[in-house]
Amino acid sequence: MEKIVGNTPELSKAISVRLFGLFEVRRNGASLSAGMGGCKPRHILEILLLNLGSPVSKSRIIDILWGSSAGGGTVATLESYVSGIRRAIQPGNTKNGPLRTANGGYLLDPELVDLDLSKFRQLVRNASHASPEEAYPLLAEALELSADPLLGSELAADWADEARTRHLAERVAAQIHAAETAALLNRPTESVRLARAAVASDPLNERAWTVLVTAYELAGLPAEGLSAYARCRRIFDRDLGCAPGPALQAAHLRLLRQRAEADVELSEVMAALLYLGETLSGRRQPSGFAAEAGLTREHAGRILDSFLQRARTAV
Numbered sequence: 001m002e003k004i005v006g007n008t009p010e011l012s013k014a015i016s017v018r019l020f021g022l023f024e025v026r027r028n029g030a031s032l033s034a035g036m037g038g039c040k041p042r043h044i045l046e047i048l049l050l051n052l053g054s055p056v057s058k059s060r061i062i063d064i065l066w067g068s069s070a071g072g073g074t075v076a077t078l079e080s081y082v083s084g085i086r087r088a089i090q091p092g093n094t095k096n097g098p099l100r101t102a103n104g105g106y107l108l109d110p111e112l113v114d115l116d117l118s119k120f121r122q123l124v125r126n127a128s129h130a131s132p133e134e135a136y137p138l139l140a141e142a143l144e145l146s147a148d149p150l151l152g153s154e155l156a157a158d159w160a161d162e163a164r165t166r167h168l169a170e171r172v173a174a175q176i177h178a179a180e181t182a183a184l185l186n187r188p189t190e191s192v193r194l195a196r197a198a199v200a201s202d203p204l205n206e207r208a209w210t211v212l213v214t215a216y217e218l219a220g221l222p223a224e225g226l227s228a229y230a231r232c233r234r235i236f237d238r239d240l241g242c243a244p245g246p247a248l249q250a251a252h253l254r255l256l257r258q259r260a261e262a263d264v265e266l267s268e269v270m271a272a273l274l275y276l277g278e279t280l281s282g283r284r285q286p287s288g289f290a291a292e293a294g295l296t297r298e299h300a301g302r303i304l305d306s307f308l309q310r311a312r313t314a315v
Helices: 039-050 058-065 074-089 116-128 132-145 158-184 188-201 206-218 222-239 246-261 264-280 288-293 297-314
Strands: 002-005 008-011 015-018 024-027 099-102 105-108 113-115
Touching: 024 074, 039 058, 039 074, 039 105, 039 158, 058 074, 058 105, 074 099, 113 116, 116 132, 116 158, 132 158, 158 188, 158 206, 188 206, 206 222, 206 246, 222 246, 264 297
Parallel strands: 015 113
Antiparallel strands: 002 008, 015 024, 099 105
């Protein structure tokens, strides 16, 4: 029997597991979570799921879950817990089910486990090789699937925090990819929404800020874009001690021009500033916006002087 995951056929699995939100294990539609035997067996299974397809040694599991409190009988306790997990998830099939013994530890067979975290990653991988039209729904599905926090049943465990931190980076990357894809598909509102979510999750991610400012530009909202750029610049200055990079600065300049073109007076002031900046920097001939205005140095000076006098009067 086959099912479809992001347009990819996949064989039916022995068990299905949810790590996003509250932990749940199901076999043939029936929940097995209540029969796991307490928190330690659940933790062992979750650690193996985070390493799906790779063996995890007994010593590593003990170090993660028992740490310095491990004693001489801890290995036997671990083996007892694993036996209970096997009975719960693969009754009557202790050797060939999803949970295997391997290299002095344990391994979960990815061919027999339907894991939501793996599905998220597969959707993102498929999107990376697809056209924008095909990629966008794959990314939307991946983000919807991962809307709840990873390992929501383990909010007080350090090892779970580390896993959530790693996953957050994956999810932010997927949000940015989705925002960029939405922009390519001329869906600026969706691009803004996705980029804002990425910025909220990772305020120091310059690519996320660039997508957000560009999305506002595409949406014809220069004021919002300029405000976003100002927030980014403050955060980068405070936390990183640096300014935004060239791509984000270029987007900022385009927004300034877009805003100026909608305001005749501001447009004249912008042109004058750019003209004087370029001539003072040694460029013989102004370019771009300043060149289009057809200014002279005297004219540019009069525009700025008039603007500054009005500004002083207003204050």
